[in-house]
Amino acid sequence: MGIFGALTTSVGGLRAESYALENISGNIANSQTTAFKRIDTSFMDLVPQTALTAQVAGGVTAQSRSTNSVQGDVQSASVATFMAINGNGFFSVQKPASFSDGSPVFDGVDRYTRRGDFQLNKDGYLVNGAGYYLEGVPIDPTTGNPAGSSPQTLRFKNDFLPAQPTTKVDYRVNLASYPLTTKHDTSVPGSELLQPGSFSAGHNPLVLGTPAAPYTDSSTTGSAQSNKASPSAPNTGNTALSGAAGTDSISASFAAGDTITVNGTVLTFVASGATGNQLNITDNISTLLSKIDSITGTGVASTISGGSITLHSGTSADLSITTSNSTAFAALGFAGGTATAVRGGGGTVGTGQVVGNDNSTFLNESLAGGSVTAYDVSGAPVNLQLRWAKTDSASLGAGHADTWNMFYQVNPNATGTDVAWQNANVNFTFSASGQMSPAVSSVTLNNAVVNGVSLGNPVINFGSGGVTQFADVNGNVQVNQIQQDGFPAGQLQSVSVSTNGRIVGTYTNGRNVDLAEISVATFNGTNFLKRIDGGAFEATDESGAALFGNGGTIVGSSLESSNTDIADEFTKLIVTQQAYSANTKVITTTNSMVQDLLNVMR
Structure with a gap:
């Protein structure tokens, strides 16, 4: 390698610095591109094979160095379907090869991107600004778990969410140890209790089959x-x-x-x-x-x-x-x-029902226990009203215990002998500590019909210690929880991204339902992915196949910025310019030396 080798080496240096400049210009141009990954330039020397005492510096070549594993800043966004990955990984996406009757026809090739500016298009697909369609795994609406493991293109149709009938009501209450009913009189023992003798003949509201109690002196x-x-x-x-x-x-x-x-x-x-x-x-x-x-x-x-x-x-x-x-x-x-x-006892055998003629009497001798909107199999709503009546008191002496009955309203407009309230037909008995003895964890309302709407057999679930009888100065029923599991049908209104990486659908019935789980792919050789248009990548032999399950977390209503640092790029721009100028000086010097050599021959 001689003088002419120096000339060609300098030309190679110009070519390498030009390549670096091209990368810098691309980084600066994409500094505002969502989730863009900058390209750095690596310089590699090319040394010819020579003797140990004849080694030379050699030429240079430039190569691109990816920064796919370097995350950009995550910034909040106002669009509910925008998302960013905080940590490693890529969104799994596809791009249509063509369109048929306005619908996309996918080529089946998975691509990967960090660009998370996805929005619903007219067909219900989540598409980002570069035209890539998001993939994920649908959620089984019954179990709430992913239905499979293979990502597929997600599409959310404007379908109805089927109604779910009420099957369970979670209910927790405290019953005042001394209920202040309309008819109570603290000077009269037992006046706070439900008095079967006050009801119409043959309509004792106590638990079905309760023997008629003889009247007793008070x-x-x-x-x-x-x-x-x-x-x-x-x-x-x-x-x-x-x-x-x-x-x-x-x-x-x-x-x-x-x-x-x-x-x-x-x-x-x-x-x-x-x-x-x-x-x-x-x-x-x-x-x-x-x-x-x-x-x-x-x-x-x-x-x-x-x-x-x-x-x-x-x-x-x-x-x-x-x-x-x-x-x-x-x-x-x-x-x-x-x-x-008020004399004790009286009435007939317990029928477990309150008829319309006795409605006012029942209301005067019982306490409101809260209400909840329940739904039948078609999603028709009905107001499920509950009431409690104390039927016995330990204060009356031996043979007595604090006992309550729970009722639900059957017909708010009942008259005559129409059933107005139905007893749940369970005696809730309490010890001196205010706890149920024995414990009742749940009650099934068999063939419940409320205001003409059939609810089937909903279960009133009290859980462990859900019903208590502690002193209450207000003398009422304190409802701590009353929540049911039914809902009416609803139409998909909007979708958003949750913090656990799921697409959540909001329906017109107020329900929020997990629709799909976003697939986040990772690679062993992240920086060896092949870059394609729109901030997307394809897997290569060097990157390895996509792996799922170990990616970063999804951040909803957010976008990842470009990882390009303008200040850093400007600094590299200055260095590249200086290096380019230096190479031109070498060429100028070499040219002068060549001229001197030629002048020797004159």
Whole structure:
């Protein structure tokens, strides 16, 4: 290699720097191209085979060096179907070879790209800005898992999502240990309970087959009161119903003409000579209690002890007492001029149903338990209303336990003997700790029909400890969860990309359903992929085949920027220019030396 070798080497250097300049210009031109991967230039020396003492620097050649594994910045985007890969991997795509009747005909060759600006076209395909169609694996709507492993071109048609009937309702509630029903009276034991005797004959709403309970006596006790004696002493049976100050008489006297009404029977006060349903104003408390007991027919006599009167209902009817002189009645220990006691038991064999005639009675003796919209097999909605009624209380003594029944509304417009509410036919019994004993994890509503809509056999699922009975100052049912699994039919409205790399369809019925899983391909030789137009690549022998399952994560509503650094490219541009100029200087120098050589021959 001599002077002419130096000349040709410099020409090779110009060619290599020109090649580098071409790569730099391409990088700068694509600095704003989505997910573009810059091309760097590698220079390699070409050394001829010579003796050890005759080695020369040799020539140079330029080669492209890919940066496919270098990620660009991920930036947010406003389009829900735009996506970026954070980490390794490529989107698997295809490009149509032709179109038939406006529909793409794919060539079956998989390509790979990092360009994630995909949008739905008119045919339901996700196509990026370079015209590549996204591939993925469809999701099985039943299991929610990918239906296979081989990627295929994804197409989302504007089809309806079939309706799903309600099969399960997840329900968790707390029932107040003392329910404040409309009919409750804290002074009357058992008044907060559902009273079968209050319902129409033959329509006991307790659990189906519950034996008819015999009527039992109930009582109500007034507050302790004292007389007008000096010094004052607690009222006794001998205390008169009227009298002057300093006498053994109640603190506020009854007067002639006053009345006390017991279960509809009127007792009238007279000055003297009382007969029948009359009382002398000079009669005492024992006489009054005897009159009341004779009307109620109770087998347990009403009593007075320590100035406090206890009245008994008997078993014939609930006790209801009113008076025209509430002040004097309050002197007996019953404020407000009334005294009530609801007898226990009653009714017929449990039918597990509430009829229209008893609807108002049932509402007064039960508590709202929440509602949820359920769906039948065709997707028709219906309002599933639940109510709870306490049917027994441990406070009533031995043989009793805190027990509740759950009801659902069958017909909100029921009249007469039409069924308005249906008992779930399960007794929910609670221990003193407020937990179910035994536990009830779920209840099936067999052949449930609500407002004419058949729901089949939905399961009310309480889970573990889902129903409790803890004290609640509000005395109501606290619904902690009520959620069902049905939905009506819906049409595909839009698609988006989730953080777990799935295409999610939003339907007009409000459902969000996973439609497909995006396939992310990786390669052992990422930088040996063959570059083609539109920021896409093809696999080569050097890159190896595509591998799935170990790629980076999908970031929705985002795009990856070009990995070209303008500042870096400008720096390389300066270096390349200087190197090119230096090679031209070598050529100039070589040319001068050649001229000198030629001049020797003259």
